[in-house]
Amino acid sequence: MDIEVSSSNMGFLECFSSPTRVRIIELLGERPMNIKSLSEALDIKSPIVTRHIHMLEEAGIVRSESVAGKRGMQKLCYLHLSQATLLFKGAPRQEDxxxxxxxxxxxxxxxxxxxxxxxxxxxxxxxxxxxxxxxxxxxxxxxxxxxxxxxxxxxxxxxxxxxxxxxxxxxxxxxxxxxxxxxxxxxxxxxxxxxxxxxxxxxxxxxxxxxxxxxxxxxxxxxxxxxxxxxxxxxxxxxxxxxxxxxxxxxxxxxxxxxxxxxxxxxxxxxxxxxxxxxxxxxxxxxxxxxxxxxxxxxxx
Missing domain, CATH: 2.60.120.260 (Galactose-binding domain-like)
Structure with missing residues (x-):
């Protein structure tokens, strides 16, 4: 995936401004995890993890789906994007x-x-x-x-x-x-x-x-x-x-x-x-x- 470095892609670029979001990417790169497991691994509350996941989903970096768990449905998160290339001015676009x-x-x-x-x-x-x-x-x-x-x-x-x-x-x-x-x-x-x-x-x-x-x-x-x-x-x-x-x-x-x-x-x-x-x-x-x-x-x- 090619990402142009511009103000129009700030949602994607801002995902990497948080050590917590970067750590989430690292954890999901190892295996899919639910919100509770991420919360325990990061030692932060689940609502905060959910907000970070939402931002990563909006950027297309993470995807999630509802699956059956031991106590009802749970949100399982996956690393959706395997890599991205930042394009600065003058770099060829992927669509070219x-x-x-x-x-x-x-x-x-x-x-x-x-x-x-x-x-x-x-x-x-x-x-x-x-x-x-x-x-x-x-x-x-x-x-x-x-x-x-x-x-x-x-x-x-x-x-x-x-x-x-x-x-x-x-x-x-x-x-x-x-x-x-x-x-x-x-x-x-x-x-x-x-x-x-x-x-x-x-x-x-x-x-x-x-x-x-x-x-x-x-x-x-x-x-x-x-x-x-x-x-x-x-x-x-x-x-x-x-x-x-x-x-x-x-x-x-x-x-x-x-x-x-x-x-x-x-x-x-x-x-x-x-x-x-x-x-x-x-x-x-x-x-x-x-x-x-x-x-x-x-x-x-």
Whole structure:
């Protein structure tokens, strides 16, 4: 999202003038929370938290929805905006660039090589048997809404809709992900590597320090301990490659060999020889805490 630095966008810009609102953004970046949980984490009263949330919602940074809780309905808050670029005078506006968006279900990988423990499940039940990599080749894998593996990789074919006179400016990929290990095992991190067109753009280490709370969208039939992950955004620009706004490598968009007549290959891997080999779990719609698939945005000049 591009934000012009001007008086017309003061509502957005003022969101970052408060340490409390910045802390709310940090907390919601880790997981969705209700007003009571935010109040306890911030050590301030709920009505004050509600006012801050309202301001963040008005700016499009946070979204919320009413969900059933133990004592009736509760307001659950999510971090809606993964990143924003401030545009000063003379900077190109987002609407001046072509934008191509595609959403890929986690089960629609084009190739894979996985080792147990591993498995796949749709929104309604398991696909094949657990810990048998052969089922990753089952035609039903395209219906998977959650997949996991102890080591190896899955690779997706991203359609490329550029025309031949366009030049790629940035590639953004967001997804919900964690290690393969159950989320209530606090000491098992995982080094997860992201690659585009055969070029490694960055490594993110899942910290392995989350409790075993049930995912918001995880279906009732699900019986395993892997309930939810973290929303991560990989962005490759002319300045380098970033994960959640933090630079992780010097690989730029020009180094990915993107061409209008070729698809884009996106690989997610965890090596058996990695320092932290905790595996990978990917959550799509109907699973986890974020009701989305792998979302890809390609912007061109």
């Amino acid at each position: 660039r072509s934008r191509y968006f595609v959403s890929l279900p986690v089960g629609t990988y084009a190739s894979c090589e996985v080792k147990p423990t591993c498995g796949l499940a749709s929104a309604h039940g398991m696909i094949g048997m657990c810990d048998d990599p052969r089922y990753f080749a089952d035609p039903e894998h395209v219906h998977a809404r959650v997949i996991w593996f102890g080591s190896g990789y899955v690779e997706y074919r991203i359609p490329n809709y550029m025309v031949n006179n366009e030049k790629p400016d940035s590639l953004e990929i967001s997804l919900e992900i964690c290690s393969e290990t159950p989320c209530n095992v606090n000491h098992l991190p995982s080094d997860i590597v992201f690659s585009v067109n055969g070029t490694e753009v960055g490594t993110w280490t899942y910290p392995g320090d989350f409790g075993g709370a049930r995912g918001i969208y995880t279906p009732a039939w699900w019986y395993k301990n892997i309930h939810y992950g973290l929303m991560k955004t990989i962005r490759i620009t002319r300045q380098g490659s970033f994960i959640d706004g933090v630079k992780v490598s010097d690989v730029t968009i020009d180094g990915l060999s993107l061409s209008y007549d070729k698809e884009i290959l996106f690989r997610i891997a965890c090596s058996a020889t990695a320092k932290n080999c905790g595996g990978v779990t990917l959550f799509g719609k109907n699973f986890g805490n974020y009701n989305q698939d792998i979302e890809v945005t390609l912007r061109c000049l």
